[in-house]
Amino acid sequence: MVCTSQIHASGQTSETAIQKRFIESRANPTSSSANISPEGLEIERQRLVTEGMSASVIDTMLAARKTSTNKTYDRVWKVFLPWLQQKDITIENLSVIHILDFLQAGFEKSLSLRTLKLQVSAISALTETQWAKDPKIIKFLTGVMHLRPPNRALSAVWDLRLVLEALTSKPFEPLEETSDMFLTLKIVFLTALVSARRVSDLQALSAVPPFTIIQQDKVIMRAVTEYLPKVVKTFHLNQETVLPSFFSDYTSEQEKRWHTLDMVRMVTVYLKRTKTWRKSDRLFVIPNGNRRGQAASVPTISRWIVNCIRLAYQNQGEQFPKGxxxxxxxxxxxxxxxxxxxxxxxxxxxxxxxxxxTFLRHYRVDVQTKPQKEFGKRVLEAVCGNSNA
Structure with a gap:
């Protein structure tokens, strides 16, 4: 048995040019806990051992955090543990003063408030101490917020109308004739849009019954059974993702055009197209390259969404916005x-x-800037008009 005081925080252990330019998939390894370095988890494990926990109980307790959370914490530990070693500090002797010094070093390197809070959470998990509730930590983070206040876009960075217009024409249509890559870009983007889901939720969607049910007016989808959402609570578990039909009974050319955004049509064509080369039950699979048919990773899906927007701007002759x-x-x-x-x-x-x-504070953006523009225009017209009188 190894006491925690003997564990030193060393941190050391023995189709076309367009497609190629904008949307080529890169190989991404699938998520695996094997990519997590053992230092932080081993410190946790040894602490539980000293408390008399059995190995099976410890394994269950260490599974309380998602693998993705462990990976995020691991990135912090890889910085924090060597920092402690440099200061000749052991985990057992760690104090709030040490943590404040570590956070200050990060703040001076221009780390954001969000990143600093994440570091506190990671250190709390490592030491089994709720540092975020310490009055000194609270005061420090409040000071960071005042000195470096977080900001977010209040207006939309890109034009959704423009992108949807582009998706109704070449190279995304006709759907039956477009390439596997363009088909993939379109369905991934539209699924993200009409579901409002996180990319990790999209990556976990299943392509097979009973997780995917195609009906006349909608597609009902659920994630694979092993998937854990970002927030593991009853409210978030086993939620259905519903994708709607759109102008399925069109009566005009305009409605016929908008019908190309119909998700029932999209999913039906996509599943039929990928059936012969699909190698995964996950909905979204890589359409080209050495990993064709394998499940797309979260970074790959994120890149597809951005590349779809970029390609839409290019096809509409508009400059792709930053950010x-x-x-x-x-x-x-x-x-x-x-x-x-x-x-x-x-x-x-x-x-x-x-x-x-959550929506009002972090996600809501102004999608209708015309009224504000008209207001400012009227002010100028009123003043200039009076000056000419």
Whole structure:
């Protein structure tokens, strides 16, 4: 048995040019706990051993955090543990003063408030101490917020109308004739848009019954059984993702054009197209290269979403804006729904938010800037008009 005082925080252990340019998939290894370095987890394990826990109990307790969370914490530990070694500090002798010095070093390297809070959480997990509740830590983070206040875009960075217009024409249509890559880009983007889900949720969607059910007016989808959402609570577990039909009974050329955004049509064609070379039950699979047919990773899906927006701008002859991220589809999707007077409760349920506060504080953006523009224009016209009188 090894005492925690003997564990030193060393941190050391023995189709076309367009396609190639914008949308080529890179090989991404699948998520695995094997990629997590053992130092932090071993310190946790040894601490539980000293408390008399059995090996099986410890394994269960260490499974309380998701693998993705462990990976995030691991990145902090890889910085924090060598820092402690340099200061000749052991885990057992760690104090709030030491943690504040570590956070200050990060703040002076321009780390954001969010990153510093994440570091506190990772250190708390490592030491089994709720440092985030310490008055000195709270005061320090409040000071960081005042000195470096977080900011977010209040207006949409990219034009959703422009992208949807582009998706109704070449190279994305006719759907039966477009390449596997363009088909993939379109369905991934539209699924992200109409579901308002995180990319990790999209990556976990299953392509097989009973997790995917195609009906005349909608597609009902669920994640594979082993998937754990970002927030592992009853509200978030086993939620259905519903993708709607759109102008399936069109009566005009305009409605026929918008029908190309019909998700029932999209999913049906996509599953039929990928059936012969699909190697995974996950909905979204890589359409080309050595890993063709394998499940797409979260980074790959994120890249597809951004590349779809980029390609839409290119095809419309517009300059691609800076700062476009895959996650922005959640903000635009829910903001347009709010603009269309969808209830806050329905928005939160669809996007898997437990309260409207999350949407209003972090995701809502102005998708209709014309009224503000007209207001400013009227002010100028009124002043200039009076000056000429």
């Amino acid at each position: 476009v991220r895959a996650h922005s589809t959640r903000a635009l999707s829910t903001s347009w729904a709010f603009q269309a007077q969808v209830s806050a409760d329905q928005i939160c349920k669809t996007a898997s938010w437990s309260s409207a506060r």
